[in-house]
Amino acid sequence: WPNSPRSLAPSIPEIWLLLFQMVLLRKRSELDEISLWPLPQKFQSSAVAFKLSPARFQIVQAKQSSAGPSCSILENAFRLETFSQLVYEDDYGVNNINKTDISDFPRFAHRGILLDSSRHFLPLKVILANLEAMAMNKFNVFHWHIVDDHSFPYMSRTFPELSQKGAYHPFTHVYTPSDVKMVIEFARMRGIRVIPEFDTPGHTESWGNGIKDLLTPCYSDSSPSGAFGPVNPILNSSYDFMTQFFKEISTVFPDAYIHLGGDEVDFSCWESNPDIQRFMVQQGFGTDYSKLESFYIQRLLDIVAATKKGYMVWQEVFDNGVKLKADTQIHVWKGRPQYQDEMAQVTAAGFNALLSTPWYLNRISYGQDWVNIYKADPQNFTGTDAQKKLVIGGEACLWGEYVDATNLTPRLWPRASAVAERLWSDKSVTDVDNAYNRLVQHRCRMVKRGIPAEPLFVGHCRQEYKGL
Amino acid sequence: WPNSPRSLAPSIPEIWLLLFQMVLLRKRSELDEISLWPLPQKFQSSAVAFKLSPARFQIVQAKQSSAGPSCSILENAFRLETFSQLVYEDDYGVNNINKTDISDFPRFAHRGILLDSSRHFLPLKVILANLEAMAMNKFNVFHWHIVDDHSFPYMSRTFPELSQKGAYHPFTHVYTPSDVKMVIEFARMRGIRVIPEFDTPGHTESWGNGIKDLLTPCYSDSSPSGAFGPVNPILNSSYDFMTQFFKEISTVFPDAYIHLGGDEVDFSCWESNPDIQRFMVQQGFGTDYSKLESFYIQRLLDIVAATKKGYMVWQEVFDNGVKLKADTQIHVWKGRPQYQDEMAQVTAAGFNALLSTPWYLNRISYGQDWVNIYKADPQNFTGTDAQKKLVIGGEACLWGEYVDATNLTPRLWPRASAVAERLWSDKSVTDVDNAYNRLVQHRCRMVKRGIPAEPLFVGHCRQEYKGL
Numbered sequence: 046w047p048n049s050p051r052s053l054a055p056s057i058p059e060i061w062l063l064l065f066q067m068v069l070l071r072k073r074s075e076l077d078e079i080s081l082w083p084l085p086q087k088f089q090s091s092a093v094a095f096k097l098s099p100a101r102f103q104i105v106q107a108k109q110s111s112a113g114p115s116c117s118i119l120e121n122a123f124r125l126e127t128f129s130q131l132v133y134e135d136d137y138g139v140n141n142i143n144k145t146d147i148s149d150f151p152r153f154a155h156r157g158i159l160l161d162s163s164r165h166f167l168p169l170k171v172i173l174a175n176l177e178a179m180a181m182n183k184f185n186v187f188h189w190h191i192v193d194d195h196s197f198p199y200m201s202r203t204f205p206e207l208s209q210k211g212a213y214h215p216f217t218h219v220y221t222p223s224d225v226k227m228v229i230e231f232a233r234m235r236g237i238r239v240i241p242e243f244d245t246p247g248h249t250e251s252w253g254n255g256i257k258d259l260l261t262p263c264y265s266d267s268s269p270s271g272a273f274g275p276v277n278p279i280l281n282s283s284y285d286f287m288t289q290f291f292k293e294i295s296t297v298f299p300d301a302y303i304h305l306g307g308d309e310v311d312f313s314c315w316e317s318n319p320d321i322q323r324f325m326v327q328q329g330f331g332t333d334y335s336k337l338e339s340f341y342i343q344r345l346l347d348i349v350a351a352t353k354k355g356y357m358v359w360q361e362v363f364d365n366g367v368k369l370k371a372d373t374q375i376h377v378w379k380g381r382p383q384y385q386d387e388m389a390q391v392t393a394a395g396f397n398a399l400l401s402t403p404w405y406l407n408r409i410s411y412g413q414d415w416v417n418i419y420k421a422d423p424q425n426f427t428g429t430d431a432q433k434k435l436v437i438g439g440e441a442c443l444w445g446e447y448v449d450a451t452n453l454t455p456r457l458w459p460r461a462s463a464v465a466e467r468l469w470s471d472k473s474v475t476d477v478d479n480a481y482n483r484l485v486q487h488r489c490r491m492v493k494r495g496i497p498a499e500p501l502f503v504g505h506c507r508q509e510y511k512g513l
Numbered sequence: 514w515p516n517s518p519r520s521l522a523p524s525i526p527e528i529w530l531l532l533f534q535m536v537l538l539r540k541r542s543e544l545d546e547i548s549l550w551p552l553p554q555k556f557q558s559s560a561v562a563f564k565l566s567p568a569r570f571q572i573v574q575a576k577q578s579s580a581g582p583s584c585s586i587l588e589n590a591f592r593l594e595t596f597s598q599l600v601y602e603d604d605y606g607v608n609n610i611n612k613t614d615i616s617d618f619p620r621f622a623h624r625g626i627l628l629d630s631s632r633h634f635l636p637l638k639v640i641l642a643n644l645e646a647m648a649m650n651k652f653n654v655f656h657w658h659i660v661d662d663h664s665f666p667y668m669s670r671t672f673p674e675l676s677q678k679g680a681y682h683p684f685t686h687v688y689t690p691s692d693v694k695m696v697i698e699f700a701r702m703r704g705i706r707v708i709p710e711f712d713t714p715g716h717t718e719s720w721g722n723g724i725k726d727l728l729t730p731c732y733s734d735s736s737p738s739g740a741f742g743p744v745n746p747i748l749n750s751s752y753d754f755m756t757q758f759f760k761e762i763s764t765v766f767p768d769a770y771i772h773l774g775g776d777e778v779d780f781s782c783w784e785s786n787p788d789i790q791r792f793m794v795q796q797g798f799g800t801d802y803s804k805l806e807s808f809y810i811q812r813l814l815d816i817v818a819a820t821k822k823g824y825m826v827w828q829e830v831f832d833n834g835v836k837l838k839a840d841t842q843i844h845v846w847k848g849r850p851q852y853q854d855e856m857a858q859v860t861a862a863g864f865n866a867l868l869s870t871p872w873y874l875n876r877i878s879y880g881q882d883w884v885n886i887y888k889a890d891p892q893n894f895t896g897t898d899a900q901k902k903l904v905i906g907g908e909a910c911l912w913g914e915y916v917d918a919t920n921l922t923p924r925l926w927p928r929a930s931a932v933a934e935r936l937w938s939d940k941s942v943t944d945v946d947n948a949y950n951r952l953v954q955h956r957c958r959m960v961k962r963g964i965p966a967e968p969l970f971v972g973h974c975r976q977e978y979k980g981l
Contacts, residue, residue: 164971168979195971213973411876412915447880450978451965455920497919503632503663505681510918511636512980 081130082487083183083466084474085149093144130490153423155374155399155438156468157186157240158461160453163193163251164445166218171450173231178458178496180235182465187232188304188440190242191220194250199225199241203293204286206255225297240357241298244306245287246276246341258282261321263314274314278341279324288348295352302374303349307367308359310338339367346370357399363391371395374437378402385426392432399423400439404464406457407444413501415484416477419463424472438468458498459488549598550955551651551934552942553617561612598958621891623842623867623906624936625654625708626929628921631661631719632913634686639918641699646926646964648703650933655700656772656908658710659688662718667693667709671761672754674723693765708825709766712774713755714744714809726750729789731782742782746809747792756816763820770842771817775835776827778806807835814838825867831859839863842905846870853894860900867891868907872932874925875912881969883952884945887931892940906936926966927956 131142158179176187191199197211200219209215229239253260253273260273277283312334315321330336342362349356357374374397377387384402391398403421424433441464443457462484489506491498497510599610626647644655659667665679668687677683697707721728721741728741745751780802783789798804810830817824818838825842842865845855852870859866871889892901909932911925930952957974959966965978
């Protein structure tokens with residue numbers, strides 16, 4: 046836009062840390078139509094408004110920018126979510142924008158969403174659409190809970206039998222290598238990391254279909270019952286498998302972190318198995334099966350560390366006293382609604398913590414449950430400043446027991462948007478009424494882009510959802 | 514299908530009362546793949562299976578049929594929902610059907626779904642898609658809660674200002690006369706009646722925008738506060754308006770019944786108004802404002818009776834002792850979860866009753882809440898056989914406070930399917946495990962037809978939902 050001072054510069058080389066100042070072309074009054082979500086850290090709007098000309102509009106970098114014009118992610122980011130939210134259509138259909146100074150950066154570095162593609166298979170289209178919605182809400186981590194007890198849709202090059210025998214269907218209900226690549230690239234262009242979760246030793250029933258002897262045979266009346274339990278931790282073959290498997294995973298997923306799960310290990314099958322019982326005696330574990338669990342996890346962590354990846358684990362791994370690398374990230378999910386003690390303990394031990402306890406969005410109730418989601422704060426626990434700094438963020442989780450392509454998106458949005466603002470905006474941004482007014486408009490913005498985000502309450506969008 | 518005895522005959526002239534016997538062309542074994550929903554009254558399947566040839570398949574009427582070949586609804590009904598559920602694809606993609614004798618009729622005559630297009634506007638496409646889903650579940654009444662406090666999307670020929678000033682938007686958020694016609698015809702071809710609800714004297718805030726003096730001015734400190742309450746029951750102009758309005762409605766909607774609402778009248782505004790107070794004294798009503806409500810409703814019922822329509826009303830109209838025509842249908846919705854007393858009282862007074870109390874499907878909770886929906890029975894109250902016979906059915910209600918086009922369909926289905934079977938199948942059909950297995954498959958059948966019915970629990974459909 047000619048004849049006007051302008052600058053748009055990432056003043057430090059962090060994609061989300063943006064300072065942009067805009068002086069544009071025309072005055073107006075309907076300031077209330079502008080509703081930013083999540084709210085920027087510093088934001089000063091004025092009544093000076095300007096028209097946008099589609100033909101002449103461009104975004105340029107400031108001279109002091111450290112990023113070159115060849116930075117493709119930044120070029121792509123120039124679609125800039127915040128900027129687009131400042132634009133409004135007037136009654137004549139002309140795009141307007143007010144003179145606005147924004148200095149913005151996220152409160153937390155890790156702002157994630159967990160989707161579960163095992164309890165129900167999620168078609169690629171659904172995942173991509175939700176990555177788009179994540180970008181609109183400045184989420185930057187897609188935690189892909191890709192496999193679990195019920196199905197193994199990840200198609201492995203090294204062990205193709207995992208999905209051949211473990212997926213709901215070997216052809217129609219799998220993620221091929223090119224599917225996975227597409228998800229990663231689609232996310233990358235939107236500033237979103239993809240962290241896959243391969244949860245062991247529990248939650249692995251579907252793994253056992255393809256890999257013989259991987260799971261522990263359960264016993265009943267001193268003979269095998271035919272059922273299987275967690276990964277068998279006493280066989281070398283289990284660790285050989287994990288070594289090869291995570292070597293592949295570390296190559297397929299470029300992110301520096303892998304989520305290794307480690308939650309909800311059921312000991313009853315281990316307890317029933319005479320070989321495991323003998324091993325417990327040999328190792329001097331007594332009858333404390335959490336020691337056996339730690340034995341397994343310890344070896345797994347060494348295997349994954351050898352791939353040069355960092356790891357995230359569910360809180361049980363910390364709770365059970367497993368020896369962890371200093372950069373391990375502990376994912377707090379238990380203790381609804383009291384997560385404070387765990388956050389305090391994890392950070393007191395010097396580990397990075399991220400919170401999901403109050404953000405299990407699969408749990409639904411009637412009415413405006415986004416308010417409690419919005420009120421939860423990851424730093425709301427008793428601890429030192431140093432402890433608070435170890436909180437790297439949080440994740441909204443949408444577990445898949447009752448969710449698939451038919452209802453995932455409206456169940457996730459705009460409830461996840463409440464988490465987005467908590468993780469992005471300043472700690473002081475807590476006014477629920479103000480948030481309601483902005484979120485209503487933000488939700489309509491998502492609907493306008495084809496995302497079926499459900500309504501907060503009675504009302505309407507200028508443009509209603511067109512799909513079904 | 515040649516060379517085989519066949520008959521398909523509605524043995525009495527009721528569209529849903531069907532006796533058909535089929536002898537078809539090939540044997541198979543996977544009987545478990547056939548899951549009928551709702552379960553027919555009598556059903557005998559055999560292992561004798563036959564192939565269906567798309568080119569040669571036809572349905573013919575038996576010689577004893579009383580319906581002629583010119584009956585368009587019956588011709589259309591030959592798509593027959595039950596029949597299509599008997600057809601299964603084998604591993605070679607061939608359509609098969611087993612020899613099956615079905616003698617079927619509904620337990621209750623009134624099997625309805627209420628959708629609310631006022632709290633949120635529902636695009637026509639959403640309504641039509643749900644009529645399709647209703648037909649798949651043998652619902653036969655669409656209760657269209659078309660207007661309410663929040664918006665008035667019904668475009669009236671007589672009073673166009675009602676939607677011009679009362680809809681969320683006068684052009685994009687309205688149902689034109691041709692929209693309404695399309696809904697009625699689309700429903701008719703699927704054996705579904707459309708019963709519109711125009712609720713008065715409460716729930717009418719949006720009516721007041723277009724019709725001057727229709728609503729009661731509320732007072733505060735002996736002067737008008739600017740707010741308005743229910744329809745003003747002391748002005749002749751209110752009754753003149755209702756006479757003209759319902760004359761139009763009785764023409765536009767061909768069904769023999771209109772739902773007149775009558776629920777949740779808030780007396781505080783009436784109480785504040787000095788003119789109303791004076792009228793109360795004149796009429797000798799004392800301070801019992803339910804007498805004023807009855808005064809209004811009584812006159813309204815006379816107005817509607819003059820159009821030759823029957824009427825349905827919410828239970829308050831009965832509870833308040835309004836004098837009702839003998840064919841009035843009382844819609845029971847209060848007293849969650851105890852609806853038994855009200856059903857007993859309504860039927861003891863000799864009125865037809867229909868139940869919605871346990872079927873407010875807008876109310877959601879985490880997990881499999883379809884089970885409680887399924888267990889509720891409209892005849893589960895203490896009363897004589899004659900009283901039980903006065904129960905004509907029930908309706909699943911999806912109120913719109915938190916529901917619009919983005920989330921309506923997965924929230925309604927397959928939970929409404931549980932209501933469908935309760936209203937159609939024999940009283941003895943109550944086995945939840947059996948219902949679960951059939952409903953899982955019925956739900957996949959809906960998904961296959963493009964209806965985003967949400968999953969009951971972990972699992973998959975052979976063909977997942979393709980939309981978003």
